[in-house]
Amino acid sequence: MLTLALASVRLRWASFVGSFVALACGVALMATSILVIAATAEVPDxxxxxxxxxxxxxxxxxxxxFTPATGGDPQSTPVPAQPGLPAGLLAAVAATGPTVxxxxxxxxxxxxxREQVGRAWSAAALGGYRLTAGTAPASDDQIVIGGGRPEQVGTRVRYVTADGPHTATVSGVTEAExxxxxxxxxxxxxxxYCPAVDVLAAFGPADAVRRAVxxxxxxxxxxVLTGTERSQADPHHAEVSARLDDVQTPLGLSAAVSGGTAVFVVAGTFALSIAQRRRELALLxxxxxxxxxxxxxxxxxxLVVGVLASAAGCALGAAxxxxxxxxxxxxxxVPADFTVPVTWWGLLVAASIGLLTAIGGVLLSSVRAGLISPGEALAEADAERRSRLALAFRWVSxxxxxxxGIAALVVTARIWPDAAANAADSLGLLLSIVAGCVLLAAVLAxxxxxxxxxxxxxxARLRGRPAEDGGGIIWATARQSSLTAFRRTAATTTPVVLVVAFAGCLLGSIDTINRSQVSEVRxxxxxxxxxxxxxGTPGLNRAVVDRVRSVPGxxxxxxxxTSLMTVDPTGQALVPLSAATxxxxxxxxxxxxxxVAGSxxxxxxxxxxxxRTWPGSPRVGGQVSVRLADGTPRDLRVAxxxxxGAETVQAWVNGAxxxxxxxGGPALATRIDLRLLPGTDPRQAAAALYGAVDGLGARLTTPADIWSNAADSTEQASWNALLMILGLAIGYAAIALANSLVMTVSDRRQExxxxxxxxxxxxxxxxxxxLETxxxxxxxxxxxVLGTxxxxxxxxxxxxxxxxPTPAAVPWTVMGVLAAVCAVIALTSAVVPAALALRGRDGQGILRGAAGAA
Known part of the structure; x- marks a missing residue:
């Protein structure tokens, strides 16, 4: 059978081009994604x-x-606001040797x-800083600028801390790090500026330091951190780690989408191939x-197609x-020094997934091939008849x-609406809607x-004429052909459904979520x-707050x-949730x-x-047990x-x-909302406020600007999602669309x-x-559009x-553009081969064929 399979692939190579291209692209993307994810697994030294x-x-x-609700050993959870090292610990470690x-x-x-920080000069040596000009700070009104210019030495500069603006003399500068x-x-x-000590560098014996701690x-x-663990104390390490983690999610999702879509392309290609080869298989x-x-x-x-495509895909993925x-x-x-090494195991995993994808995509087609009866197939080789089993499978599945998916949407809307406010949590629901539309495409086409x-x-009926005459002979022929050639119609319709539904569901839901956030801010x-x-600053300092508050009227x-810690809905862990005071x-x-309740x-x-999405379904007047940002337990009454939604502040508390x-010092305010009191002159108040914030790393704006900026940022996020994930599905669907139409040309020659x-x-x-296309x-x-x-x-x-109340967002423009792209691909893949097939043929060939048969 392997020899026969090789011969079949060699002779019918055109029928397997779509599967080969889809698998090769899928394996290439999976290989690249796996290699990049492996490179992001650890922060480079x-x-x-x-x-x-x-x-x-x-x-x-x-x-x-915290002890889980199901019992077991207590779990230790770091508090969001670390209070720093206690004085007793500092003294104990200092007894083991020199410390900084x-x-x-x-x-x-x-x-x-924006990310600039202040530090003590004694800690500069810990990072290997060296002065390139000037001297170390000798008094409290002197500073050293990391990465500064030599000409800055001796000048007076202005800087801002959490308590407001200050000036100092630049005593020296170091090289940039x-x-x-x-x-x-x-x-x-x-x-x-910051009494708390986050990190203590110890130069005594490590064992003695551990005993002291x-x-x-x-x-x-x-x-206590030694060796390579020391990088965990560097905020830059945590920042890079978070950025690398953010890369892993879209890459993993892209690989999953490419694998799933490749299965769909392979399944569709082989299903059409089996339908075209019924007479050949019946003869066997x-x-x-x-x-x-x-x-x-x-x-x-x-398997042959999978091996060849996996090899090609691995080569493309490595490149x-x-x-x-x-x-x-x-x-x-990712950081500027990020590199992606090529590992043999990453390529092997991608190739294995490619082979499994090829085998998984052809399972149903192989079962259908095995059900062919010699007499039935030979008798009906030239006539399409819908398989009741296939129809039942598509309808039921x-x-x-x-x-x-619809039931899950209803339950989510009523019981767990917070999940709909998060694109990652609602992605599974969206994909179920898309999958359902794709499965039903063949029977609903x-x-x-x-x-x-x-x-x-x-x-036409109103004019007393047959319905087929309503649009002319070409229209009637195209309509009847699309309704009777159901396999060709399904092969053309299904990829279009995938493209339009996936784009509409993904972008529409993301835009709706983003608009709800904008509506909430508005x-x-x-x-x-x-x-x-x-x-250009991470927050508003105390001077800005005091000056704005002092403006009359x-x-x-x-x-x-701030943050509050509470038990997650499963009762298994403490989780910090966003809060504000x-x-x-x-x-x-x-x-x-x-x-929605209370006051x-x-x-x-x-x-x-x-x-109201707070874990535990709290009620007004009831008590909730929380941990403050520093871990202090507190029982609070729900007012x-x-x-x-989950993307905004989930709790408001009093300053106490x-x-x-x-x-890191006191937290900076994130925003100051202002309302003019009755009788206040808006122009005078605005002028006073502009003067209050001038030069303090703050700006005065209007609520409309806040809404506009929020809308712009959400639109950019939507397009990023389109480029990272949606493009893959569109590319695969285009391959399936073109391949299916090209494959049907041989069947249409006689027609x-x-x-x-x-x-x-x-x-x-x-x-x-x-027109049929x-x-x-x-x-x-x-x-x-229905799925969207x-x-x-x-x-x-x-x-x-x-x-x-919040607006719904349906990406009509994007779906229209994608439908037009599908139309162009479909027309090119159908009309060009048809034109080539008709070249030099005027119908006499059929008569000659019929005469020869007689």
């Missing part, structure tokens, strides 16, 4: 980092213990980068081949690893998948074509007149971020939070306003429930119940010649083919239940 010159590090790591305490805090020069942008102060000044609290308050049955042997033949054909790494670097997704062609048929700021936001709502009176007066007027000490500081024999001109035949594309577009409406409608219903 750096020769220079913040603490590379310290042999032992003691890092603050306060944890709280690192105070790291927010400090930014007037023209400095890739791991941070630092401004160095005297040790005393750094300790005043264990005696002073152990793992509950600090970790007639001369003694068993059903098992026919199944083995089809499986071996798939594309380096360009993929460069692309990620160019787009700022399609309705189950689509119905399950006919009804869709009848619906789309109903108007000309109705017009609704929250509906009563505000002006807003103060950071301008203005009510200011200062929003400062604000003055309750200003919160009720300036902002319009979506209160913000009751928000005071010992109480909290929660999102109000809010209709907010919030921890907004720790290592096209019969049209010529009946008197149709060559141009009329080609117009018939083109467009009908199939239009039917696929209609079904794709279902998906977006489900997301919209859930988000409306969650945050209130």
């Amino acid at each position: 750096q020769a220079r980092q913040r603490y590379s010159q310290a042999p032992v590090l003691v890092m603050a790591d306060r944890n709280v213990d 305490a690192d105070h790291t805090f927010y400090a930014q020069l007037a023209d400095g980068p 890739a791991f941070e942008h630092a401004v160095f102060f005297t040790d005393a000044q750094a300790a005043r 264990d005696a002073a609290g152990g793992a509950a308050v600090a970790r 049955r007639l001369i003694g081949a068993t059903r098992r042997q026919l199944r083995a033949l089809v499986n071996r054909e798939a 594309g690893a380096a360009p993929a790494g460069h692309w990620l670097v160019d787009h700022g997704m 399609g309705l189950l998948v689509l119905g399950g 006919g009804p869709a074509i009848r619906l789309l062609t109903a108007l000309p048929a109705l017009t 609704r929250q700021l509906s009563a505000a007149d002006l807003v103060v936001t950071p301008a 203005v009510r200011a709502l200062v929003i400062t971020p 604000a003055d309750p009176a200003a919160l009720a007066e300036v902002d319009r939070l979506p209160v 913000l007027a009751d928000l005071g000490p010992g109480s909290v306003a929660l999102s 109000a429930l809010l209709g907010t 119940d919030a921890v907004t500081g720790g290592i 096209l010649s019969l049209l010529r024999l009946a008197g149709a001109t060559r141009a009329q035949v080609l117009r018939t083919v083109a 467009l009908m199939c594309v239009a039917a696929g577009t209609l079904l794709g 409406v279902i998906s977006v409608g489900g997301s919209w219903a859930a988000l409306t239940h969650l945050v209130g």
Whole structure:
């Protein structure tokens, strides 16, 4: 059978081109994705980092213990706001040998980068800093600029810390370092800006340091790091690790989409091939081949194609690893020194997945080949007849998948609407809708074509003429051909459904989620007149807050971020959730939070306003047990429930119940919402506010600008999703569409010649083919739009239940463009081969063939 399979692939190579290309592209993408994911699994070692010159590090790591609901050993969870190393531990470690305490805090020069930090000069040696000009800071009004210019030495510069603006003299500059942008102060000044010690560098024996830490609290308050573990104390290491983790998710999803779509292309190609070879397979049955042997033949054909495609895909994947790494670097997704090594095991995994994809995609076709009966196939080799088994399978599987997806959307909208506000959580629901539409495409294509062609048929009936005469002979021929040649219609319609539905569901749901967030911000700021936001800084310092509050005639709502820890819905772990602190009176007066129960007027000490999606289904007046950002346990009374999503603040607390500081110094305010009091002159107030924020790393803007910026950022996120994930499905579907139409040309030669024999001109035949193809594309577009409406409608219903009235977003333009692209591909793949098949044929060949047969 292997010899026969090789001969079949060699002789019928055109029938397997689509499967080969799809598998090769899929394996290439999976190989590249696996190689990149393997490269992002670990942060690459750096020769220079913040603490590379310290042999032992003691890092603050306060944890709280939590016992899961199912029992078992307590689990330690780090608190979001680390309070720093306790004084007793500092003294105990200092007794083992020399130490250097690192105070790291927010400090930014007037023209400095957003991530600039302040540090003590004694800690500069830990990262290998060397002065290139000037001297170390000798007094509290002197600084050293990391990566500064020699001409800056001796000049007065302005910098901002959490408490406001300051000036200092530049005493020296160092060379630039890739791991941070630092401004160095005297040790005393750094300790005043940030009393907490995040990391203590110890130069004594490591064992002695560990014993000292264990005696002073152990793992509950600090970790001892040596060797390569020291990089974990470097914030740059954590930042790079987070960026690499962010790369893994879309890459893994892209590989999954490519694998699933490749299965679809292989399955469609082999199913069409089996339909075209029924007479050939029946003859094999007639001369003694068993059903098992026919199944083995089809499986071996798939194996041959899979081996060849996997080899080609691995070669392409290995060649594309380096360009993929460069692309990620160019787009700022990974560090500049990121590289993607080619590993043999990564290529082997991709090749194995490719082979499994080929075998998995042909399983149903091999079963169908084994069911061919010699007499039945020979008798009906020239006539298409729908298989009841295939019809039943498509109806049952399609309705189950689509119905399950719709049921899940309904349940999500009513019970778990917060999942609909997260694109990653709702992706499975979207894919189920797409899969259901794809499975039903073959059986719904006919009804869709009848619906789309109903108007000309109705017009003809009203005139007392047959429905087929409604659009002319070409229209009638194309319509009947698309309705009777169901395999060709299904092969053309299904890829279009995949493209349009996938694009509509993915982008429509993402846009709907983004618009709900914009609507939430718009609704929250509906009563505000002006807003103060950071301008090139990570937040608003205390001077900005005090100056804005001192402007007469203005009510200011200062929003400062914090965190609350609570038990997750499974009861297995503590999770930190976003929270904010604000003055309750200003919160009720300036902002319009979506209160669904209770009142913000009751928000005071010992109480909290929660999102209604908060774990545990809290009720107004009830108690919730939480941990503050530093791990302090607290029972808070629920004053109000809010209709907010997971991407926004999920809890509002009074300042007395919030921890907004720790290592790194006090937290910076994220925004100040302003409302003009009655009788206040808007121009005078705006002028005073502009003066209050000038030069402090803040800007005065309007709520409309906030909405506009939010809409722009969400639109960019949607297009990133399109480029990262959607492009793969579109590419595969285009391959399937073109391949299926090219494969059917050989079956249409006699049909096209019969049209010529009946008197149709060559141009009329080609117009018939083109119109039939467009009908199939239009039917696929209609079904794709139907799936999109279902998906977006489900997301919209859930988000409306969650945050209130919000617009639904259906990407009509994108779907229209993709449908047009599918139409161009389909027309090219159908009309060009048909034109070549008609070249020099006027129908006489059929007569000669008939005479020869007689």
